Amino acid sequence: GKRAFIAGVADDNGYGWAIAKSLAAAGAEILVGTWVPALNIFESSLRRGKFDESRKLQDGSLMEIAKVYPLDAVYDNPEDVPEDVKANKRYAGATNWTVQEVAESVKKDFGTIDILVHSLANGPEVSKPLSETSRKGYLAALSASSYSYISLLKHFLPIINPDGSAISLTYIASERIIPGYGGGMSSAKAALESDTRVLAFEAGRKKRIRVNTISAGPLGSRAAKAIGF
Numbered sequence: 636g637k638r639a640f641i642a643g644v645a646d647d648n649g650y651g652w653a654i655a656k657s658l659a660a661a662g663a664e665i666l667v668g669t670w671v672p673a674l675n676i677f678e679s680s681l682r683r684g685k686f687d688e689s690r691k692l693q694d695g696s697l698m699e700i701a702k703v704y705p706l707d708a709v710y711d712n713p714e715d716v717p718e719d720v721k722a723n724k725r726y727a728g729a730t731n732w733t734v735q736e737v738a739e740s741v742k743k744d745f746g747t748i749d750i751l752v753h754s755l756a757n758g759p760e761v762s763k764p765l766s767e768t769s770r771k772g773y774l775a776a777l778s779a780s781s782y783s784y785i786s787l788l789k790h791f792l793p794i795i796n797p798d799g800s801a802i803s804l805t806y807i808a809s810e811r812i813i814p815g816y817g818g819g820m821s822s823a824k825a826a827l828e829s830d831t832r833v834l835a836f837e838a839g840r841k842k843r844i845r846v847n848t849i850s851a852g853p854l855g856s857r858a859a860k861a862i863g864f
């Protein structure tokens with residue numbers, strides 16, 4: 636069977652969860668990366684059976700998650716983590732959650748993966764029109780939503796089996812004007828799509844890994860509701 640690592644699962648409402656279920660139904664072993672501040676509630680909800688109904692697969696069995704890894708995809712390694720984040724009590728309880736450390740942990744625990752899924756985005760100023768977005772907000776959107784795919788692929792590439800694949804989720808606001816999708820999120824998706832072509836070329840040559848992004852339709856996830864979609 637195949638093994639998948641899905642970055643960006645913190646509840647049962649988003650694309651990451653749905654993708655995990657599809658992969659589980661197809662027989663894949665499921666590992667997930669959960670944003671550090673959301674880790675405790677996700678793990679305790681899992682443990683308490685809050686997701687049991689939505690863990691149900693078509694054959695009646697429940698999706699198993701082999702391991703949940705804390706992850707913050709805006710930091711590549713421990714040297715990148717600012718002091719205030721290290722000291723933050725939402726981060727203090729977890730360890731090894733930078734991208735490089737998560738890839739190392741997955742390697743140690745499981746050796747290799749076949750499928751890497753990037754299902755995460757964040758734009759702190761998403762509710763501001765692009766023309767009113769600060770430099771800081773714009774760069775934060777690109778860091779969390781675009782560079783995070785480059786970083787994940789860079790650090791996981793050595794442990795993705797040949798003929799494996801990577802996928803992320805983009806949005807039509809990269810090409811057409813979608814009022815309300817601000818804060819540089821439209822720019823972040825445009826970068827994600829362009830980067831996907833270049834990364835596909837590079838990872839294809841290097842290791843026969845396919846790199847794609849899917850432009851998803853609207854879904855009432857936590858992220859979408861937060862911006863009033």
Ligand code: NAD
Binds near residue numbers: 642856864
């Ligand atoms: P979601 O809230 O289920 O998923 C986003 C996840 O990203 C959350 O679990 C959040 O905790 C995580 N996250 C945020 N910052 C992070 C960080 N720094 N490190 C690690 N994780 C982080 O919402 P979703 O809508 O399912 O989003 C998944 C993907 O689908 C995103 O790329 C989003 O842009 C894309 N998408 C969503 C829609 C939609 O309508 N919901 C449409 C097209 C594309």
